[in-house]
Amino acid sequence: MSTVAKTLDPQIGLDTRGMAINTVAAVVFLITWISFGLLEVMTQDTYVSTPGPSLLRLALVALACATAIIIGRGLRPIPRSVYIVVTVFLCTFEALKSIFTINTFGADTGILANSSALTAVLGTMNLIAAVLFPILVAIALATVTARLVPVAEAAAPTTLRHRSRNAAIGLFAAVGIVLLVWLLRTMFIDSQFLWEYGDALNALGAAIGFVSAIFALRVIAESRSQPADAQAAGSSRSGITPRSARTLAFVTFACGLFLCLVSTVLAVGFPPLFVVGYTGWVISLFGLVIGGFVLAVRTLSATRATISAQTGGTAQADAPAHRVDPVQR
Secondary structure (H helix, E strand, O other), X not given: OHHHHHHHOOOOOOOHHHHHXXXXXXXXXXXXXXXXXXXXXXXXXXXXXXXXXXXHHHHHHHHHHHHHHHHHHHOOHHHHHHHHHHHHHHHHHHHHHHHHOOOOOOHHHHHXXXXXXXXXXXXXXXXXXXXXXXXXXXXXXXXXXXXOOOOOOOOOHHHHHHHHHHHHHHHHHHHHHHHHHHHHHHHOOOOHHHHHHHHHHHHHHHHHHHHHHHHHXXXXXXXXXXXXXXXXXXXXXXXXXXXXXXXXXXXXXXXXXXXXXXXXXXXXXXXXXXXXHHHHHHHHHHHHHHHHHHHHHHHHHHHHHHHHHHHHHHHHHHOOOOOOOOOOO
């Protein structure tokens, strides 16, 4: 009975082990998503007659689908069901394109590949999936990570302060790398080094920001899971962190995924015209810079308020009773 009540409690989120699994799944999804997008760009101009790229695409789609479902397992029952259905739907179209646009299983699929109607439908659905899939995963990751945890699972305030510093340093580093590359490219247009290796640095910064945002949002969730007299921003009736923190984390997740993908494609030597183009690259770059910077500041302020609240409460509890001196006659 207690187990069922604990499961249905809206303020119960992932424990430490579950959060570790979610973090690993998010990192695997990031790597899979980048690999899939890079393979998509390399094979988009011509159909490949050998089964290697097609089978690799199918494997990457299956792995991305599995990791996305793992990320969303902490959602509530109804949103989780909708999330799984949409994820499987999008991944199915990605798999169908791998099957019907590349001659893998014989001449019949090669004939299907020549069908303009089928190619147009699959191409359109592939474009929709390429845009919606990472956004869907970013929403699920932000929602699950932001859920409060039991008081027994929350780390001590001093530990949270140390974790918040590490997460903030990672976010500041990501923002600094991306912003510095952009500024140097603007100032030194003729620098061959910046144009050759700048995109690789942008991809690295986006990956660092994506991972750091997970730890930052978890720190905020744990800081609000402290006892009532030591919370950073008061109690939460909905069982999740403030909307501002979740929104900042979502922006960092989504922009980090897109920027890492596009920058990797540019670093390899292909144009980013398959999904979002240069406009999407600029939006994701500044979205990561703004979202990551504000989230880092938000993380530091949350744990600082928790430490101050608990320190003040402890000092008040330990203070001796005030002695009233008798009135001198």
